[in-house]
Amino acid sequence: MNDIKKSNTNKMERMDADHVFQFSCSPGLTCFTQCCQDVTIVLTPYDVLRMKNGLGITADEFLDKYTLILSKEKRLIPLVLLKMGDQDKKCPLVTEKGCSIYEDRPWPCRMFPLDVNDDGTFRIIADRTRCLGLSSSEKWPISEWLIDQGIAIYEQMNDLFAQVTTPLQATDLDIDNPKIYQMTFMALYNLDKFREFVFKSSFLDKFEVDQTTVEKIKRSDIELLKFSFEWVKFGIFGQKTFAVRQRPEATSPSA
Structure with missing residues (x-):
């Protein structure tokens, strides 16, 4: 599953969908959009589809301008990463007002500040010392957060993609x-x-x-x-x- 990978001080948490966490994000926070900087975001085919459509450009244009494609010997499907700025390491789609393709942002950005563990439970990956949104009084059952962020279609498409990638990981194709x-x-x-x-x-x-x-x-x-x-x-x-x-x-x- 694609992921935002960022060092933080959180221990591994295992929260189920009924767990309630506190979070809110808005331009009024001094940390606003800092989570969109110096991160590794792996894009799935559905992410690419939504993002290029949101930008109103072709897949060729999107892949050329906004991604890094990392190939590995004998790896049939390369990693497709969202390209960060060369100097500031910021996501090129983020402005002072926030994400310019918010309605079509990729799975990791929708999930943030959460991520999914291998066993299907959830954990908070945001750094509590930097993410002021975690100090908000606004409370979310994880199940409601997933609905609010439009996760369902992403999960459906990612599960179908996994039917391709999982056998490849278990098979040594020559x-x-x-x-x-x-x-x-x-x-x-x-x-x-x-x-x-x-x-x-x-x-x-x-x-x-x-x-x-x-x-x-x-x-x-x-x-x-x-x-x-x-x-x-x-x-x-x-x-x-x-x-x-x-x-x-x-x-x-x-x-």
């Missing part, structure tokens, strides 16, 4: 074809190009895709991203998420 790397990255992180691949190539002639699905992925970026996850599972793991169209048998000429 892939040396750069085209496979390029295709996988395009399908996951560049929906603009993946859409062209599906609708402007011979894709729909080669694979059986029912008309209902075709209409869904034409209209909805979310449905197209789900479709791309299924495509990667088919291409990399050989899962039967797609069926190849049977070519009609050639008829022999009459005697």
Whole structure:
């Protein structure tokens, strides 16, 4: 799961969804937007989709201007990080008034000051000595915080993404074809190009895709991203998420 990684003095906490914590964030706090500086934010495909749409730019433009892509030998899917400023290490999307794409901010920024433990419990990752919002009198049951921050769709899409990444972590794939790397990255992180691949190539002639699905992925970026996850599972793991169209048998000429 993507994360904001920042050193702090908090011990590991394990809070369930009913736990109540105190937090409020607003421009009136002297620490406002400091949490958006010198952090490592890993972006998922859904984060990239929402952010590039929020900015009104193409996936190519977003990936080039706002991300760092860290590849590792024999790692099929690279890490995609939000690029911080070279000098001040600040998020380039943050202004004095706050996040310029607040409605489309990524999962870690929505969760803050919380993060999720491996067992599904929660912990506070904000530094209590720096985050004045934790001293607020405003109280939040974690379950209500998740609803307020619009976490549900992010969790849904991240769970689907995990169906791709988790098997990769457990499997030692020996892939040396750069085209496979390029295709996988395009399908996951560049929906603009993946859409062209599906609708402007011979894709729909080669694979059986029912008309209902075709209409869904034409209209909805979310449905197209789900479709791309299924495509990667088919291409990399050989899962039967797609069926190849049977070519009609050639008829022999009459005697």
